[in-house]
Every structure is written in C-alpha cells, then in structure tokens.
Amino acid sequence: AQSVTQLGSHVSVSEGALVLLRCNYSSSVPPYLFWYVQYPNQGLQLLLKYTTGATLVKGINGFEAEFKKSETSFHLTKPSAHMSDAAEYFCALKPSEAGSYQLTFGKGTKLSVIP
Amino acid sequence: NAGVTQTPKFQVLKTGQSMTLQCAQDMNHNSMYWYRQDPGMGLRLIYYSASEGTTDKGEVPNGYNVSRLNKREFSLRLESAAPSQTSVYFCASSEAIRGVFYGYTFGSGTRLTVV
Numbered sequence: 001a002q003s004v005t006q007l008g009s010h011v012s013v014s015e016g017a018l019v020l021l022r023c024n025y026s027s028s029v030p031p032y033l034f035w036y037v038q039y040p041n042q043g044l045q046l047l048l049k050y051t052t053g054a055t056l057v058k059g060i061n062g063f064e065a066e067f068k069k070s071e072t073s074f075h076l077t078k079p080s081a082h083m084s085d086a087a088e089y090f091c092a093l094k095p096s097e098a099g100s101y102q103l104t105f106g107k108g109t110k111l112s113v114i115p
Numbered sequence: 116n117a118g119v120t121q122t123p124k125f126q127v128l129k130t131g132q133s134m135t136l137q138c139a140q141d142m143n144h145n146s147m148y149w150y151r152q153d154p155g156m157g158l159r160l161i162y163y164s165a166s167e168g169t170t171d172k173g174e175v176p177n178g179y180n181v182s183r184l185n186k187r188e189f190s191l192r193l194e195s196a197a198p199s200q201t202s203v204y205f206c207a208s209s210e211a212i213r214g215v216f217y218g219y220t221f222g223s224g225t226r227l228t229v230v
Binding site: 043090092099101108 | 146150155157163165173205207209214215216218219220221222223224
C-alpha cells in the first residue's frame with residue numbers, strides 16, 4: 001500500500017521569497033514521484049517527476065525537488081516566488097513495479113503569493 | 116495539439132439521471148484512468164484500464180461504470196446520478212515502454228453538478 005502526505009493545505013509566501021512545499025510518502029516498493037500544478041479551473045500540469053537516476057530533479061518554471069529515500073520525502077522548492085506561481089500543487093506517487101498503474105495523490109497544497 | 120480530450124466540460128444533472136463522460140487520447144497510450152477531484156481530498160482513482168480490453172476498479176468505483184471502447188477512448192458512465200457525485204472528473208493516460216515510464220497526461224476536466 002502507498003500513501004502521500006502533503007504538510008500544509010495552504011502556504012503563503014511573499015513575492016521573491018523561497019517556496020517550500022512538503023511531501024512525504026509511504027510505499028512498500030521504490031516509488032516514482034511527481035509534482036503537478038493546477039491553476040484555477042484548469043487541469044493538472046506536470047511540474048517534474050522522479051523515476052530513477054539523479055535524486056535532484058529540475059522541472060518547469062524554476063521548480064525543483066529532491067528525492068530523499070532516508071526521509072521518505074520529495075519536497076518541492078523554488079528559490080524566488082512569482083505571482084504567477086499562485087496555484088494548487090499536488091504530490092503523487094506510483095509504485096515502480098511493473099504492472100502497477102495507480103497514481104496516488106496527496107490532498108494538495110494551495111500556494112498564495114503575497115505582493 | 117496532442118493530448119487528452121474530455122467532453123463535456125460542464126454538466127448539470129438531476130438526481131437519478133444518467134450520463135456518459137467521454138475521454139479520448141491521441142498519444143497511442145496503452146493505459147487510461149478516471150479520477151474525481153473534491154475539495155480537500157486530492158484526486159481519487161475511480162477506474163482504470165491498463166490496456167485495451169481491460170478495466171479495473173480504483174479507490175472509489177461505486178456508482179460508476181466504464182468502457183474502454185478502443186485504444187483511444189475510455190468513457191465513464193453514471194447510471195443514476197446522486198448529489199455525492201458532484202465533482203470535477205479528470206481523465207488521464209500513460210505509457211511505459213521497455214521499462215521506461217513516461218508519466219501521466221491529464222485532460223482539462225469535466226465539472227459535474229448533480230442537483
């Protein structure tokens with residue numbers, strides 16, 4: 001069984017400040033991990049993903065995340081927040097084993113950016 | 116543009132009515148999914164189809180049926196709509212080739228209200 005926990009349903013940062021959105025996971029097999037962003041009234045857009053290889057993953061719009069197996073974490077960061085980053089962010093997990101299809105989502109973190 | 120297309124984008128149903136949500140992808144992906152999104156709940160898997168000709172229940176299948184019509188199309192049917200099925204529904208597709216997982220692509224969603 002697997003689960004994803006996002007700490008903080010709502011995070012507020014000032015424009016230009018560091019963005020840190022936290023994601024912890026539980027998985028009985030090595031996971032593939034994803035961050036998605038959802039702007040109001042839109043679908044989900046992939047920010048970045050970790051499958052294998054380098055544990056620091058860079059995505060679109062200046063975001064990056066680091067897979068830390070020892071901490072079972074995959075936190076999302078951006079050095080300097082922009083007003084356009086205001087959205088809801090979802091962390092998600094898929095077991096890496098072949099034949100496993102289900103993507104399990106966290107409950108989401110809504111990011112507000114204060115001018 | 117290549118991607119996942121969902122129809123309709125909005126729908127209002129009366130309790131007890133039936134309807135089918137349509138989804139088509141043009142990326143030649145083998146696997147397709149239906150999720151529902153509710154505030155504070157993240158996205159939850161309703162049904163998925165690992166490949167053409169197969170379908171399986173996800174986390175919240177009650178009240179729904181699905182049909183994998185062909186490789187491109189995966190429909191979701193509500194036989195007797197209930198207010199608890201008021202939600203935003205997302206279709207997604209994915210592909211893995213020779214052990215390399217290429218991630219999920221989501222449609223733009225169907226906003227369904229049951230009154």
